[in-house]
Amino acid sequence: MTASATPPPNPLPSGxxxxxxxxxxxxxxxxxxxARRVRECGVFSELLPHHVGxxxxxxxxxxxxxxxxGPASVYAPEAPxxxxxxxxxxxxxxGICYGMQLLAKELGGRVESAEVGEYGRSQLxxxxxxxxxxxxxxxxxxWMSHRDTVYTPPEGAVALASSTxxxxxxxxxxxxxxxxxxYHPEVVHTPYGQQTLQTFLRDVCGCDLNWSAANIAEEQIRLIREQVGDGKVICALSGGVDSSVAALLVHQAIGDQLTCxxxxxxxxxxxxxxxxxxxFGEHFKVPLVVVDAKDRFLDRLSGLTDPEAKRKTIGTEFIRIFEEEALKLAAPAGDPGEAPADTDVEVSGEPSGGARFxxxxTLYSDVIESGGGTGAATIKSHHNVGGLPDDIEFELVEPLRALFKDEVRAVGTEIGLPERMVWRQPFPGPGLAIRIVGGVVTEEKLDILRECDAILxxxxxxxxxxxxxxQSFCVLxxxxxxxxxxxxxxxxYVVAVRAVTSDDAMTADWARxxxxxxxxxxxxxVGEVRQVNRVVLDITSKPPGTIEWE
Structure with missing residues (x-):
């Protein structure tokens, strides 16, 4: 098998x-x-760390x-x-805000610290x-958010506007x-901000405003066929909108070469x-292997309380199971290979042949939060990005890697995913394990969370x-x-209720x-789950908190 644990830095597929x-x-x-606002204008955008070169x-x-x-002063010793x-x-x-100040300073303009900072709504x-x-x-x-101010534009530049x-x-x-x-054109408090971005993209950069999540489905199908050829593919299917859209895209591209x-x-x-x-097994008729590995995961999680350790353990165990299933697909008829004693397998469809892919x-927000492979800060490892083991024996196919969640939903609608699944709230790959906070994962705690989540x-x-x-969920x-x-x-036990509103999970507000x-x-x-006697509400937005607690 081909090892490809580190995906290419650019999430936009080659070609x-x-x-x-x-x-x-x-x-x-x-x-x-x-980046999101640029995409809304019809141009693909990618967010990279400032130091990529x-x-x-x-x-x-x-x-x-x-x-x-950015929060720094252009004159600070550690300023980017x-x-x-x-x-x-x-x-x-x-250049926007700090970016403008960097441009002005680099080109010989005058940037100084103002006596009074300008924060919030201002008049332009x-x-x-x-x-x-x-x-x-x-x-x-x-909308402004700065203390340093440009007093004189660079030589040859024209000052267009001023504020208070x-x-x-x-x-x-x-x-x-x-x-x-x-000012910040990307926030809703700047009513002409989107027009400014569109003018820059269309009239200055000469971009064709033709990017949309829905119209990339055909392109992704072509690229999947090019990457996979006649090879066999397995899909890590969770049932959430991300893996479901990815699975259907690949199935439309290569048919029964795919086993979920x-x-x-x-x-x-x-x-x-x-x-x-x-x-998937009955409605979409996709070849489907169901692996019952409950005991196996609980055993691996025994004694773990650190969230990163849990994520990486779960990510590694997923990959090990997928590798085992790939070997079974390669085994001759009547010889299913050796499965671990604590794993039960149920198969629908007729998958055959070896799986190399x-x-x-994986979504773009996963890539950003996991560090992106380009030097960005790691907020938390996602089990399908930063949580992958170094010795993975698969070539990864990630057709959604360039998309935010709302763009994935647009693709899902385009390819015929049912509305209830398209609009299903996000659920983390590590599941309820990362919603059991500060303690070990046990069957009792999982049952408590399941019942409380179902009520919510x-x-x-x-x-x-x-x-x-x-998203709306419970934390234990x-x-x-x-x-x-x-x-x-x-x-x-105390159960915390978490509910947020968001457009793309990069920022979020707690739901009223x-x-x-x-x-x-x-x-x-409290009445139906006997182990619970207190319920609290999390009213933290993102930032400063993340949506999930771990």
Whole structure:
């Protein structure tokens, strides 16, 4: 088998015929949002760490470069620098906030710390519209977040706008195709921000605004066929929207060369295994292998409390099972190979031949949070990115690696995935193991979480809020509290309810669930799950917290 544990840094498949704009991340809280907004304009964008270097950016053949904001002062000793070679690539560059200040400083403008910082909504006054701000009103609101300010634009650049605390809130050098804006066009609080980005992409960079998640399905099918040829493929199927869309894309590309492997690791939600088997084995008629590995995973997780250790252990165990299943597909008829004693296998369909390729539903947000392979900070390892073992014996097929979650849903709709599955809330690959926080994973705790989660989902759906929430789930901390039930003292578990709204999981706000709904959820959990005597609500947004607790 071919080892390919490290996917190529660029998530856009080789040969994809679309324009690209690179967004360089200087640590701004809205950096991912810039990339999303560019995509919404119809141009593919990729977020890279600021230090990847001009050669790496040039290799992507971008039509333009955007420099993100960031928390540092351009004069601070440890401030992320601008690589001057980026300005010699020959494509337009747009600096946003800190990115604008870097451009101004590099090109000889004057950047200084202002007496008063400018944070939140501000009033922008446009003096010269130029190319970047053409068609926009002279007075408009804009969202600011900075203390350093550009007082004088670079030589040859024209100051386009000012604000209350920014003498130069926008500038452009049309001849050099260098542009800077102090405000954040990517946030909804800047009403003309999307127009500014679209003007930069279309009129300055000359991009064709033809990128959409839905129209890449055909391109992905072609690329899958090129990569796989006549080889056999297995897909790590979880039943979630990501792996389901990936599986259907690959099945449409290569048919019964694909065998889906659904591993029931005992960390699933209530009745989830049966739903997956019915959908893929019966509805879509995809060859499906169901592996019952509950005891095996619980054994591997025994004694583990560290979240990264749990993720990596689960990721490694998944791969080992997929490797075993691939060997079974290669075995002659009547010789299924040797399965571990703690693993039961159920097969539907007629898979045959060896499997060299592994399909995963890896998303772009997974790549970013796991470090991206290009030097980005690792927030947490995803079991299908940073959690993969070094000795993986598969060539990975990751058709969704360039997409955010909402883009995956658009592809799922395009290829015929049922609406209920397309809009299914995200569920982590490591499952309920990472929702048992601070303690070891046990069968009892898993059962408690399953029952509480089922109650929460039932009530959220009954309230008509399921589609409005990005995610809603329960967390079981390793904490017990005193309670009173039936006039008796209890010492039970605490269950935390987590519900968030989001567009792409890169940022999220805690959901303002109705009090009546929360009351009903808490009453049912305490009344129906005897080990629980307290329910709390997590009201942390992302950032500073992540959506999952671990």
């Amino acid at each position: 994809a015929d679309v324009d690209e704009v690179v967004v360089l991340d200087f640590g701004g809280q809205y950096s991912q949002l810039i 001009a050669d790496e950016v040039r290799r992507r053949n971008p039509k333009g470069i955007i420099l993100s904001g 620098p601008l690589d001057p070679a980026l300005l010699e690539i020959g494509v337009p560059v747009l 006054t446009v003096h010269e519209h130029g190319t970047l701000l053409k068609g926009q009103p002279d007075e408009q609101p804009a 605390s920014s003498p130069v809130a926008a500038f452009e050098s049309a001849e050099r195709r260098l542009y800077g804006i102090q 492997v659904f591993v029931d690791h005992g960390l699933l939600r209530k009745n989830e295994g049966e739903q997956v088997k019915k959908m 592994l399909v995963q539903g 989902q039932e009530e959220v759906r009954a309230a008509g809020l399921y589609r409005e929430l990005w 901390p390793d904490v017990r509290t005193v309670g009173v039930q039936g006039d008796e003292r209890t010492y039970g 669930l109705p009090y009546d709904l929360l009351d009903q959820v808490a009453t049912r959990m």
